[in-house]
Amino acid sequence: MNVADKLVAMVLALVAFAAVIGLVLLVVSLLERRGVRRVAWFFVGPTVVLLLIGLVYPAGRTVVRSLYDAAGTSFIGLSNYTAVFSSPDQLVVLRNTVLWVLVTPVVATVVGLLYAIWVNGARGEAAAKALIFLPMAISFVGASIIWKFVYEYRFYDPTVANNPAQIGLLNQLLVWVGLPPQQFLLNQPWNNLFLIVVMIWIQAGFAMTILSAAIKAIPGEIVEAARLDGVTASEMFRFVTVPAIRPTLVVVLTTIAIGCLKVFDIVRTMTGGLYGTSVVANEFYTQSFTAGNQGLGAALAVLLFILVIPIIVYNVRQLRRAEAR
Amino acid sequence: MTTTPPPPQVVGPAGAGARTGSGDVAATLRATKKRLTSPWATFAAVVLAVLWTIPTFGLLVTSFRPAADINATGWWTVLTSPNFTLENYQTVMAVDSSQSLLPFIINSVVITIPSVVLPIFLATLAAYSFAWMQFRGRDALFVAVFALQVVPIQVTLIPLLSLYADIGVAGTFWAVWISHTMFGLPLAVFLLHNFMREIPGELIEAARVDGAGHVTVFFRLMLPLLKPALAAFGIYQFLWVWNDLLVALTFAGSSNQVAPMTVALFNLTGTRGSQWFLLSAGAFVSIIVPALVFLSLQRYFVRGLLAGSVKG
Missing domain, CATH: 1.10.3720.10 (MetI-like)
Structure with a gap:
C-alpha cells in the first residue's frame, strides 16, 4: 500500500464506523418515536460486545492455556x-x-x-x-x-x-x-x-x-x-x-x-x-x-x-x- | 485536617524587635516565604532540571550531526567544533529510500486516528446509557466494565491474534484499530460516566419532558457539555496509541505496510552497530508529535492522567 491507499483505508474505516453508528442511532430514534422505551442496549451493546470479545474471552482462554504444555496439546496442571x-x-x-x-x-x-x-x-x-x-x-x-x-x-x-x-x-x-x-x-x-x-x-x-x-x-x-x-x-x-x-x-x-x-x-x-x-x-x-x-x-x-x-x-x-x- | 491550628503566639525572631502588630506578621511572612523558596531549593531544582533534560538534549544535538561525526566524537564536542546538518532528517523523511522511516510515520497516523475516535464514540454512547438510562442489570454491568480495567493486555494478546487470523484481519490496520478500541473502552466508559453524572439531571429531564428522544439529548446536550472530558480521554488515548509498542508489535508485524514508528525504531535499536544517525532523527520525529500535543493541551492531559493510571 502506498501513502494514498493507507489514508483512504483509514477514511473508509472511519466512514464505515460512522455509518454503522448512524444506523443504530437512526433505529433508536425511530423506535423511540413509536414509543419504545427500552433502547438502552443499543447504546451500551457495542461496548459490551467488544469487551467480551476483546478482554473477557481472551483472558479466559489464556488462563486455560496456562495449564497446557508448550505446544498446547497436553494438560499439565500447574x-x-x-x-x-x-x-x-x-x-x-x-x-x-x-x-x-x-x-x-x-x-x-x-x-x-x-x-x-x-x-x-x-x-x-x-x-x-x-x-x-x-x-x-x-x-x-x-x-x-x-x-x-x-x-x-x-x-x-x-x-x-x-x-x-x-x-x-x-x-x-x-x-x-x-x-x-x-x-x-x-x-x-x-x-x-x-x-x-x-x-x-x-x-x-x-x-x-x-x-x-x-x-x-x-x-x-x-x-x-x-x-x-x-x-x-x-x-x-x-x-x-x-x-x-x-x-x-x-x-x-x-x-x-x-x-x-x-x-x-x-x-x-x-x-x-x-x-x-x-x-x-x-x-x-x-x-x-x-x-x-x-x-x-x-x-x-x-x-x-x-x-x-x-x-x-x-x-x-x-x-x-x-x-x- | 480536622484540627484547628493553634493561634499564632510566637511571631518569630524577626518580629521580636520594636515593631508591632500587622507589621510583624508581614515581616515574618516575607521572611518565611524567602526561606521556603531559598536559594538552595532553587539551586537544587535547577540541577535536577538540567539532569532531566541533558539526555534528551544530547540525542537532539546528535540528530543534527553528520553520521560520521556521531560515531567519531561525543555530541558535547559541538561546543568547540560545531558541525551541523539536516541530512539525517532528510534520510528519515525521504520519499524513496530504503532507510526512510516515512512509511512508518504514515502508519502511526493511520493507526492512531481511528484508535482514538472509535473508543471515544462507543464509550460516550455506553457511558450515556449507564448514566441516564434505566435498564436491567445496569449497575452490575457498569461495575464489570470498570473492573475490566485491571486486565493486563498481555493476557489477551495470543487468543486475539488467533481470532484475527480466523477472520482474516491479522497483520492489517483493522487488527490494530480494533485492539486499541477494545483496550481503551473500560477507561473511556469510566471517565466519561463520571463526568456525565456531574451534569444536572434536571437538564436532561427537562429535555425529555419536552419530547426529546435519547438520541437528541445525546447529540444536542451531552456532546457539547462533555468537551473537556472527551479532550482528556482523547489526549490520553492518543499518547497511549502513538507511543504503544506491545500492541503494534503483536498485531501489526514489522513490515512498513502496517507497523508504526515505535516498531520501526525498536527494530533499528536491535540492528548491530546502532545506526545513531537514523535512530536520533527518527526518535525526534516520533517525539515531536506527542510533545506538541502535550504542551498545547497540558491542562486536559493532567486530568486524564490519574484516572488512566491503571490502564495497560
Whole structure:
C-alpha cells in the first residue's frame, strides 16, 4: 500500500464506523418515536460486545492455556506456574520484577515530591515543571533510545594510549574522572538499575505533577499558621506537607508500581531481556513469541494479572479517599 | 485536617524587635516565604532540571550531526567544533529510500486516528446509557466494565491474534484499530460516566419532558457539555496509541505496510552497530508529535492522567 491507499483505508474505516453508528442511532430514534422505551442496549451493546470479545474471552482462554504444555496439546496442571517459581532463569525474572516494583516508585516519588516543593510558587514554575514532565509524553521506545545513547560504550583497552573516543555521555564522564568506561547494559546485575533509571526519569514527572496539585490544594490557613509558628522548611515538609498529601502519595506510589509490573518496552528496546534483565511482562513476550513456549507465556501473563489486582484495588480505594478530602 | 491550628503566639525572631502588630506578621511572612523558596531549593531544582533534560538534549544535538561525526566524537564536542546538518532528517523523511522511516510515520497516523475516535464514540454512547438510562442489570454491568480495567493486555494478546487470523484481519490496520478500541473502552466508559453524572439531571429531564428522544439529548446536550472530558480521554488515548509498542508489535508485524514508528525504531535499536544517525532523527520525529500535543493541551492531559493510571 502506498501513502494514498493507507489514508483512504483509514477514511473508509472511519466512514464505515460512522455509518454503522448512524444506523443504530437512526433505529433508536425511530423506535423511540413509536414509543419504545427500552433502547438502552443499543447504546451500551457495542461496548459490551467488544469487551467480551476483546478482554473477557481472551483472558479466559489464556488462563486455560496456562495449564497446557508448550505446544498446547497436553494438560499439565500447574507445572507452568511451578516453573515460573523454580527454574533459575525464571527466578531471575521474578527478582528483577521485584527490584523494578520496589525501587522505581520510591525514587520517582521522592524526586517528584522534592521538585514539586522546590519549584512551588517560584518564578517560571510552569516551565520548570514542563521540563521534568516532558519525558511522560515521550514513548518508552523513544526514552529507551535516549538513554541507550547516554550509556553507549566504545571498546576500551586500558593498556593502550589511543582508545576510540566515547560517544556516550556517562562513559565520557567516567573517562574524564580517570575511570575505565563500563558496559552499563551488559554488566550484571547492575544493568537492571540502569534500565530502572529510564523508568524513574519518565515517572518522576508524573509524580511531580500529581503531587504538586495536591500540595497546592493544602488549605492556605494551615500553611500560614505553620509559618507564623515559625517552622523551618524541613518541619513544614514533615508535619504539614506530607501528612496533608499522604493519600495522594500512596496513589502515586501504587500507580507507578503498577506501571513497573507491566514494564515491557524499556526492557525490550534496551536489552531485549538479555544479560539477566528480563521482567515478567518481557518474559511473557519472549516465551510466547520467540521461545515458542505459549504455555509458560500464558502462565506469566496470568501471573501478571494476579499480581496487578491487589495493587489496583488498593490504588482505587486510596484514590477514592484522596478525592473525598 | 480536622484540627484547628493553634493561634499564632510566637511571631518569630524577626518580629521580636520594636515593631508591632500587622507589621510583624508581614515581616515574618516575607521572611518565611524567602526561606521556603531559598536559594538552595532553587539551586537544587535547577540541577535536577538540567539532569532531566541533558539526555534528551544530547540525542537532539546528535540528530543534527553528520553520521560520521556521531560515531567519531561525543555530541558535547559541538561546543568547540560545531558541525551541523539536516541530512539525517532528510534520510528519515525521504520519499524513496530504503532507510526512510516515512512509511512508518504514515502508519502511526493511520493507526492512531481511528484508535482514538472509535473508543471515544462507543464509550460516550455506553457511558450515556449507564448514566441516564434505566435498564436491567445496569449497575452490575457498569461495575464489570470498570473492573475490566485491571486486565493486563498481555493476557489477551495470543487468543486475539488467533481470532484475527480466523477472520482474516491479522497483520492489517483493522487488527490494530480494533485492539486499541477494545483496550481503551473500560477507561473511556469510566471517565466519561463520571463526568456525565456531574451534569444536572434536571437538564436532561427537562429535555425529555419536552419530547426529546435519547438520541437528541445525546447529540444536542451531552456532546457539547462533555468537551473537556472527551479532550482528556482523547489526549490520553492518543499518547497511549502513538507511543504503544506491545500492541503494534503483536498485531501489526514489522513490515512498513502496517507497523508504526515505535516498531520501526525498536527494530533499528536491535540492528548491530546502532545506526545513531537514523535512530536520533527518527526518535525526534516520533517525539515531536506527542510533545506538541502535550504542551498545547497540558491542562486536559493532567486530568486524564490519574484516572488512566491503571490502564495497560
